[in-house]
Amino acid sequence: MKETISYKGFNFEYTLYYQPEEKQTYDYPGCHEEFEISEITLNGIDAEDLLEDQLEEFYDYVIAYLKEQKNQY
Helix, strand or coil, X not given: CEEEEEECXXXXXXXXXXXXXXXXXXXXXXXXXXXXXXEEEECCEECCCCCHHHHHHHHHHHHHHHHHHHXXX
């Protein structure tokens, strides 16, 4: 799913894969919540090199934003 987020004054687009948590049952081990962010672009141009030194910070920012949005519902 393609998403857009404002980060440090710029609107970045990224592709998000989200796997919600699945509870363990008697015959299923369950799984943890998982976020995977890829294909980060700025104005249609690959921005991963631009964010190279801040990539971890960007991921944390996006995940915190998504969790905040999730908790509003």
